Amino acid sequence: MIFTTISSEGVPNAAPIGLHRKDGRFFARIYNSKTLDNIIGYPVAAANMVDDPVIFVQSALSDIGSEKFEFIENFPVLRCSCGWIVFDCRCIKGEVISVVELMPVKGKINNRKIKPVNRGFNAVIEALIHATRYVISKEEKYLDLIKYHNTIVRRCGGPREQEAMRLLYKLLCLNNQHHNFNLLSRQT
Ligand SMILES: Cc1cc2nc3c(=O)[nH]c(=O)nc-3n(C[C@H](O)[C@H](O)[C@H](O)COP(=O)(O)O)c2cc1C
Incomplete structure (x- = not known):
């Protein structure tokens, strides 16, 4: 929720x-x-x-x-x-x-939309949980987990999931171009 x-x-x-x-x-x-x-x-x-x-x-x-x-x-x-x-x-x-x-x-x-299971949506949520842990601990293992879930989003997600993942990378100051996972220098 x-x-x-x-x-x-x-x-x-x-x-x-x-x-x-x-x-x-x-x-x-x-x-x-x-x-x-x-x-x-x-x-x-x-x-x-x-x-x-x-x-x-x-x-x-x-x-x-x-x-x-x-x-x-x-x-x-x-x-x-x-x-x-x-x-x-x-x-x-x-x-x-x-x-x-x-x-x-x-x-x-407000509405009772029927939502079929979508692996892309679920993968965004999983990646996001790892992202919130990464923000706190800065442990590299979370970056690997985010990267893994990103591959599922790319394969199974719709436009909203793709946008969510792009935003996740942006807010973590990470680069997801071509599945690379380079830390960008934080801009202030
Ligand atoms: C799917 C999901 C579930 C989460 N569940 C919890 C939770 O149960 N308890 C918690 O403290 N943080 C949880 N978090 C992490 C918080 O959302 C996160 O720390 C957030 O930045 C807190 O924002 P705030 O400082 O505006 O309250 C969850 C994150 C995600 C993505």
Whole structure:
């Protein structure tokens, strides 16, 4: 899911976060991040069901534009979502990771598109998980994993998946020309 939250200054934020269900209760496990800070400051989060790979990449590796949000009773959700659920949050703060219990308040289904399984989309999501780990650890193994998933996106992805992958490489300052994987010097 992509979680939307709001800062104490009223700035909306979006980031991919896993939604867990256990014994009928909902949880998220959230590392120290803007999303966690926002939930601690204002304990509400919306889980947005999104099928656009580009929004996943943008929200994971950069800030998405304010035009991508709509406000439902002063709380941000994503305009492009297939549906969303707003939760009240109870946070058990940890040193590195915090467990947030999510109590559903309201939800909306915007569309019920039929989406067949697409390996390209799934590969973007896998590559993106490795990308967010690479950002934190800078471990080379994540670059190999991203490269592997990129080959699947090139073979199986549609235009949106190709664009998402190009953006992923750009935001990581990597070069994916001809499957090369050279680190580019970071531009400021
Ligand atoms: C598919 C996917 C699932 C993710 N799930 C989680 C998660 O459950 N918990 C978490 O802390 N980060 C998760 N991440 C990483 C965050 O999205 C990432 O660290 C992001 O940059 C946090 O952004 P923020 O600082 O704006 O909150 C996930 C990333 C992806 C691509």
